[in-house]
Amino acid sequence: MMGLLLASGVTAVASGAAPKAAGRVPQPVIESARGDKCVEDPAFMRRNHMIVLKHQRDDTMHGGIRGAKHSLKGCISCHASQTTNSVAATSTNFCQSCHSYAAVKIDCFECHSSRPAATTAQHLSPQAKPAQTAAAQQLQEVAMPQQVKP
């Protein structure tokens, strides 16, 4: 049973690490989000997330409107990776994955934190990551088989 779990864990990790081949075209890895549903239709967001983010950016910066539907903090809190707790720490994380695939540089995270606000502190310490063993990570992957979607 354990061996089976580990074996399927390895498969999940392997499929998570490399861009998945769908037909002849390589696809970016998209980690599933923590929430149930995106604030907009995913197809709309894929093409227009930069527009709604920029619109909200000016409302927040100049108008002081915080916590609105299209806030960057909202995106990050839902899309932060279960393993790195970030949207841009590794090449498979939500924002970075597509952006490296499309070769578009993200400037957001040179200033903005790529981690959700509430759990920032616990993931800042460098000791936190090595404590988690490879097997534990694999089991975590097994527990969340929906993490990797085409």
Added chain:
Amino acid sequence: MHDTQPSSMPSPAPKSSRRGFLKVAAAGLAGVIIAPGVRLIEIAQAASGGPVASQGASSKVRWGMLIDSGKCASGCTDCVTACNTENGLSGGKLPTDSQWIRKIEIKEVRTGKTQSLPMLCQHCAEPPCVDVCPTGASFKRADGIVLVDKHICIGCRYCVMACPYKARSFVHEPMTNQKADVPRGMGTVEGCTMCVHKIDKGEMPACVSACSDAGHGAILFGDLNDPNSDISKRLASYPSRQIREDLNLNTGVRYSGI
């Protein structure tokens, strides 16, 4: 080819709008009967079910501080520490590191009397940093808080030169581990934001809370436009000064006892 750019922002589904309106109207009537204190906007937000955004900055208020240098203890740096912690500043590990608030000691030369006071962005009504900014990055919000829009800032540092209070800093080094509420990045200018992220949530700036927690209570924060606020009453009844009054900047930070 042009399908990537929508002609307008997404609008809510038209199907649900009439039902939503009826729901709001019904809830509004119920609100009047059950609880007269409930405002329509709150009912509308609750009915929509989406994330509730803060109301935003209003030009009806002007945030300000009154610093009583008589209560400010010499050697105490609690306000500086609180600012560094709240905003993720290093506290001066490198000579080029940012400083948003600092403690200064002033001395009357003839009598030798010394006084201690915090110096920070004075949130002027006529800010010189905004006048000189070539890109419009340095701006004053509707509620009087002077900020830098780092999306627009090109790092020319004219505002640093123009500020009579030396309140602005330039970020020289790459930044990591910023606070989620306080984005900071290399190549831009920054300064005291009056903890704008806390004010928008209805909280006090970090330095004000730290000063009262330390038992000094030397910094009074409030709305300068509201004649019934503590700060306005104090300003109306006791003498206070603006630093460099001669420049006619109408600062939002006032001092008493100097």
